[in-house]
Amino acid sequence: MTATGKxxxxxxxxxxxxxxxIVPMNFNRYGLYILSQWAVMTIAAMGLNLTLGYxxxxxxxxxxxxxxxxxxxxxxxxxxxxxxxxxxxxAIVLCFAIGWILGYPALRVQHHYLAFVTLAFSTLAFxxxxxxxxxxxxxxxxxxxxxxxxxxxxxxxxxPFYYFxxxxxxxxxxxxxxxxxxxxxxxxxxxxxxPVRALSLGIDTRRYTLMAFAMGSALGGVAGxxxxxxxxxxxxxxxxxxxxxxxxxxxxVGGSGFFFGPFLGAAIAVLLPEWLxxxxxxxxxxxxxxxxxxxxxxxxxxxxxxxxxxxxRRTKAASxxxxxxKSRLETAP
Amino acid sequence: xxxVLEVSNIKKSFGGIKAVDGVSFDxxxxxxxxxxxxxxxxxxxxxxxxxxxxAPTDGEVKVDGRVVxxxxxxxLNRLGVSRTFQLLQVFPKLSVRENxxxxxxxxxxxxxxxxxxxxxAGLSAAADQMIGFxxxxxxxxxxxxxxxxxxxxxxxxxxxxxxxxxxxxxDEPAGGVNLTMLGDLKxxxxxxxxxxxxxxxxxxxxxxxxxxxxxxxxxxxxxxxLAMGTPSEVRADPAVIEAYLGH
Numbered sequence: 376m377t378a379t380g381k382x383x384x385x386x387x388x389x390x391x392x393x394x395x396x397i398v399p400m401n402f403n404r405y406g407l408y409i410l411s412q413w414a415v416m417t418i419a420a421m422g423l424n425l426t427l428g429y430x431x432x433x434x435x436x437x438x439x440x441x442x443x444x445x446x447x448x449x450x451x452x453x454x455x456x457x458x459x460x461x462x463x464x465x466a467i468v469l470c471f472a473i474g475w476i477l478g479y480p481a482l483r484v485q486h487h488y489l490a491f492v493t494l495a496f497s498t499l500a501f502x503x504x505x506x507x508x509x510x511x512x513x514x515x516x517x518x519x520x521x522x523x524x525x526x527x528x529x530x531x532x533x534x535p536f537y538y539f540x541x542x543x544x545x546x547x548x549x550x551x552x553x554x555x556x557x558x559x560x561x562x563x564x565x566x567x568x569x570p571v572r573a574l575s576l577g578i579d580t581r582r583y584t585l586m587a588f589a590m591g592s593a594l595g596g597v598a599g600x601x602x603x604x605x606x607x608x609x610x611x612x613x614x615x616x617x618x619x620x621x622x623x624x625x626x627x628v629g630g631s632g633f634f635f636g637p638f639l640g641a642a643i644a645v646l647l648p649e650w651l652x653x654x655x656x657x658x659x660x661x662x663x664x665x666x667x668x669x670x671x672x673x674x675x676x677x678x679x680x681x682x683x684x685x686x687x688r689r690t691k692a693a694s695x696x697x698x699x700x701k702s703r704l705e706t707a708p
Numbered sequence: 709x710x711x712v713l714e715v716s717n718i719k720k721s722f723g724g725i726k727a728v729d730g731v732s733f734d735x736x737x738x739x740x741x742x743x744x745x746x747x748x749x750x751x752x753x754x755x756x757x758x759x760x761x762x763a764p765t766d767g768e769v770k771v772d773g774r775v776v777x778x779x780x781x782x783x784l785n786r787l788g789v790s791r792t793f794q795l796l797q798v799f800p801k802l803s804v805r806e807n808x809x810x811x812x813x814x815x816x817x818x819x820x821x822x823x824x825x826x827x828x829a830g831l832s833a834a835a836d837q838m839i840g841f842x843x844x845x846x847x848x849x850x851x852x853x854x855x856x857x858x859x860x861x862x863x864x865x866x867x868x869x870x871x872x873x874x875x876x877x878x879d880e881p882a883g884g885v886n887l888t889m890l891g892d893l894k895x896x897x898x899x900x901x902x903x904x905x906x907x908x909x910x911x912x913x914x915x916x917x918x919x920x921x922x923x924x925x926x927x928x929x930x931x932x933x934l935a936m937g938t939p940s941e942v943r944a945d946p947a948v949i950e951a952y953l954g955h
Contacts, residue, residue: 554823556827557822557823557824557825557827558809558810558813558814558816558822558823558825558827558829559822559823561802561806561809561810561813562810562813562814562822564799564801564802565799565802565810568799568800568801568802569797569799571761571793571797572793572797572798572799574761574780574781574782574785575759575761575781575782575785575790575791575793575797576782576785576790576810576811576814576867576870576871577782577785577786577814577815577871578782578810578814579782579814580782582819686851690854
């Protein structure tokens with residue numbers, strides 16, 4: 376990476392962050408709702424990107440963890456009258472623990488077999504949300520979920536709540552960035568690329584697999600605790616299997632195993648339906664065709680295209696350098 | 709001299725096939741033991757049994773006098789036993805330097821310090837030294853998957869040494885490596901053996917490589933030990949000539 380490239384990147388990041396803060400200031404209520412939803416779904420997708428993209432463990436249960444987080448927040452803040460931060464703590468611990476347990480099958484089975492196991496869990500969680508009326512109020516759902524006070528600021532209005540979501544996304548992103556760059560991140564990638572070799576290098580693949588599941592699931596829980604006060608009403612429907620599939624698609628379309636993949640994937644999954652609204656009933660068809668085309672052209676997602684382009688350019692530059700060095704050697708006296 | 713590795717009566721069957729049928733041997737500290745024999749004679753299976761990748765049907769493995777037969781490969785590696793594989797086993801998407809850091813990181817600190825500590829687990833300098841030692845300098849930041857076969861073999865070998873192992877089992881390190889690089893590899897292995905007192909067991913078909921590098925050679929045939937001795941003794945053994953080397 377050249378110095379100019381680095382500065383360009385930093386400048387680009389600053390522009391994007393500034394835009395995310397300034398531009399929505401004159402958005403209407405609905406626009407802010409959509410953007411907040413993007414921030415929340417990005418957090419959930421980042422969790423799945425850790426489990427699937429980095430550590431290579433397929434999970435069709437991320438939506439269930441969002442549900443667990445959302446119900447923890449809804450139940451604790453309405454019936455318990457507790458602050459959202461307490462619910463956040465409970466959601467993280469709960470999802471981490473359940474994610475850890477759900478990781479055990481991954482020690483035995485992989486790929487689509489693992490997908491089926493997690494799918495079963497997803498269905499189970501949905502049934503609990505729907506049938507355990509005493510806890511979740513079943514199909515009637517939980518309404519009047521309050522929005523939190525953050526550092527003394529009320530977030531009842533859409534703009535402050537959006538900033539709350541954006542801030543949370545910022546914190547999660549920094550933590551994720553640290554994790555991915557740490558030796559743990561490297562071990563996760565090793566797990567994905569070659570578990571047998573990883574094991575022979577002293578990497579405790581068992582512990583890292585469980586950790587990948589637990590941490591990814593915990594992030595699903597974090598997203599859930601933001602989702603509940605965002606919609607202020609939850610019922611079981613949004614947390615059925617299709618949310619897990621949506622999140623999976625966000626990760627894959629954005630670019631599985633790329634840090635910014637979930638940001639892009641969530642943007643497409645949340646914003647594209649809004650942009651394609653003018654097509655009315657054809658929206659899903661256009662969306663489906665676009666996704667299929669993308670995955671045929673680039674199985675590694677949108678960031679995969681960019682990555683391919685950059686790698687190609689770097690390789691060309693490197694071989695040009697080598698050619699120059701070689702010709703110098705040959706012409707040297 | 710003390711035995712770093714003691715293997716006693718290892719057996720491994722797959723169904724009715726006895727892949728390894730009662731193999732026993734010791735490897736002394738600082739030794740380079742060559743392991744040769746025809747394809748399918750059980751060399752790699754023996755390696756996998758020693759390293760905990762396969763559970764032996766019977767028998768016992770000791771490293772530095774400690775029974776390790778039931779340990780997992782990752783635990784064994786942290787006790788100082790390292791290996792390379794017959795087929796290429798680098799991490800293609802990681803750079804050469806990252807591959808080496810990965811290979812050593814689990815030997816540094818604990819889970820917590822690896823999460824909260826520096827990104828390179830304090831291994832950048834060691835990795836660069838290893839890169840220099842194996843003459844991969846110009847490739848340090850390249851993705852390992854983009855290297856030539858021979859270069860990846862060198863990286864694969866280098867990775868086995870990042871944890872500072874006492875005992876390294878190399879499975880066909882010379883396979884598919886061109887002559888120049890082969891010379892390099894042999895010289896590097898001999899240097900590590902000399903300087904770090906690292907003990908090696910090497911499976912190899914390249915006789916020139918085995919006979920010039922190894923201090924002792926063990927010949928296997930049909931899951932059993934056929935002969936054991938210095939390279940010249942083994943080369944002169946009629947049974948070995950019959951079963952493997954040819955007239």
